[in-house]
Every structure is written in structure tokens, then in C-alpha cells.
Amino acid sequence: MTEKCQSWPVIGPLIREQARPLPDGGRLSGIDKQPVSRPTWLGASGFATDQVLDRRWHGGADRALCIYPLQHYRHWQRLFAQANFGPGAFGENLCSDGLDESQLSIGDRLRWGQALLEVSQPRSPCVTLDRRHRTPGLSRALAQSGRTGWLCRVLEEGWVEPDAPLLISQPAANGVSVAQVWRCYSAQGVDEPELRRLIELPQLAEHYRRLFRERLDRRRAERDQGNLFD
Template identity: 35%
Template sequence: MKIISTNIGTPTTFIWNGKEETTGIYKKPTGQPIYLTRNDVVGDEVSNRLNHGGFYKACYVFSAEQYPHWKAQYPDLDWSWGMLGENLTVEGFDERELFLGETYRLGEALVQVSQYREPCYKLGHKFGTPQMIKQFIQHGFGGTYLSILEEGHVNVNDEFQLVDRPKELLSVHDLFKLVFDKDRNPDHLKIAIQSQAIPRKKRVFLSQFV
């Protein structure tokens, strides 16, 4: 897996239900290194700290291989890397082969595969339709957040170098399905509930399905 674009969002305002809101989802390629901290990416807009940023959502990663699917669905949009709101666009990122709790050396940083993305109305607004949220969930490839265990710069062409892998494996793809599908794999639930790579409130949420 290799970074092919580092992306940063500046504050963008829009009207939602009659109120002005601010978002950082409109990310654009930087063409330079970005610095990953334990709570966010330096210079990246995080408008709602309750639901974005923080240790378990410090950096969002999305697969370059998923772009053709979305470009085909929305060909009239102005496409560039960062379109799905990711800080890092990654080549060779197969969510069926990336696992919750894995740690990787990435540039200067040490990162851990963390929790799933829950798409919100801001994604729908960016794509021009609330249907995008349903489509995103149904497609099943939602990217992943990273926790930053050691802070540092990352840049284009930096590769994910595996450092450690949990004994119990749950792929990013299966974690996403575990949250949004009605038929939940009990073995996958057990792994997710016991994983320290996702926050306690999310583990409590998943435990109701056991």
C-alpha cells in the first residue's frame, strides 16, 4: 500500500436545514507532506470535534481503487483525490486484506488501523444527493480511520510497512459490514468487541448484537 495523495480540507460553509454549517470534507491534494498528530492532521479543518478527529479518528484513509466506482456513479462532479473526504488516498488498499488493530510504519509516523467511517449528511451534500449515504453503505468499502501511535510527517510514495498484526483478524471490509448489515457474523462481533483499536462506546454498541 502506497500513498498517492495527501489531502487537506479548508473550512467550507453551506446551508443545511436553513442554518449555516462548516465542514472540512472538501479536501484537495496538497502536493506536500502532511503531519499526523494523535488527534488530527495539522492544517486540516475539523469542524465538529464531537464526531470527527480525536485519537480514534485522527486520519482518514480511502482506497484509490474505489474511485472508478464512484466516478461512474457521479461523472459530472469535479473529481480529484480527496473527493471522498480522505486525508490519505492510498494505492493497493484492499479493505478485505487490511485488518482492525494492525500497526504500520508510515513515513515518520506509526499508525494503527482503527474504526469504521459512518457517512453523514455532509457526504450527501458534497455529492449533491442524500442517496449517496445509502449508496456508500451498500457498496461496503468505507475506508478506515487511523490512530496515530507516533506522530510524524507522511508524504506521497510513502508505503505502509507492517509492524504488528493481531492474532484475531477482522478485515476493514468485514468491520464495515458488521456495523451496517442486518446479518452479523458472531465471530466477527466477538473480535470487534474485544479490540482495543476502536473506542469503548463503539464496542458497547456492537455488544448489543451478540
């Protein structure tokens, strides 16, 4: 569990004000974020000037802000030397230095400038990353490694100065880390008590709680079906 008011350096805000075509000449995308040099307003649904094109999977109350650790980029650059990775390359809105998925719990509250954030879920990598960086298998590697980054909801809107530090202002009491949620999401052998714990975790984004609920329901249905033939 992180200590109250611990501070972490970050790079950001990172936004994309105008969507660009992906390198393969395909659809427009706002994934390639760039640093801004002025205070930027962070609202309940994210940065007002940031391009979010597919709101089925990006943006919204539980996915208002994406954070990705800077140290992970050093790892990916070693594995994919032909790519050019750096802050904003994976579509995040701020890049933290030293903080990772194992150190943050779902529900941890973070102060960034005037805004108050709450950690809501792991970030689920998508194949747009592969297309953006011309690197097949990149999104799968992120998912398998657990170096996913995480998403936040905005509890208090406000102005964010460039490179304002990120403060862990109120740790959650549940002790369920972002890394733990991702491991449970990726694994099939999670036991029922753990699934129930995640389903009943109010700070966890509804998308993940629904997925865990469906998994638990399937497991119970399979067990009940098996009992009919015992």
C-alpha cells in the same frame, strides 16, 4: 492478511486548512481535502492544520486519520457520472492505491513517513458527502457497498512527506478485517459469538465495541423476556 512491510502508493497528505461552505450554502465544512506539497506534521489527533469542525464524529484518538482507496473513486465515478470525484473528495487524509477494506485487519499497523498508524474502525459515511457533491444517496450507496474507507489512530507522531508510501509494518493477529466489521455493523443477524469477538477486540474503536455490546445486551434481554412466557 497483508504481508509484513508491504508497500502501497498513496496520494497525500490531504488536508483542508480553511473550512468552506457546502455547495448548498449551508454550514462550513472541512470535507473537501486538498494535497499539500510540503512535509506535514501528523499528531495524535490528526494533522494540526487540518480543519475538523464537528469533533463528535471526526478527529480524536480513534479517528485521527481517514484513508480512502483510489480504486473506489473509479467505481463511484461510473455510477455518478455527474459528480467530480478524486483524492480528498470524501474527506480522507490520504488516498491509497490498491489497498482496500478486505485486505486490512483491525489493529494492523501502518508506517507512513515517520508516523505509525493503527487501523481502528471502518469509516461511517455521512450525508455531508451527499451535500458536498450534490448527489443524493451517495452516502447510502457507500454504506451499502462496503466501500467505506477506514480510520486510524496515530501511535507515533511524525513528519509525512508528500506521497510517501504506506507500509504495512505489523499485521494484527486477530484476522478481523475492516470489511468484516462493517458487515457486522450493517447486518442484524450477527450471531452472539461473533458479537462477543468484536466486543473483546481491544484494537477496535470503543465506539464500535459499545454499539456491538448494546446489540448483544438487547438480544439477551429479548431472549430473557421471551423465556418468562415459555
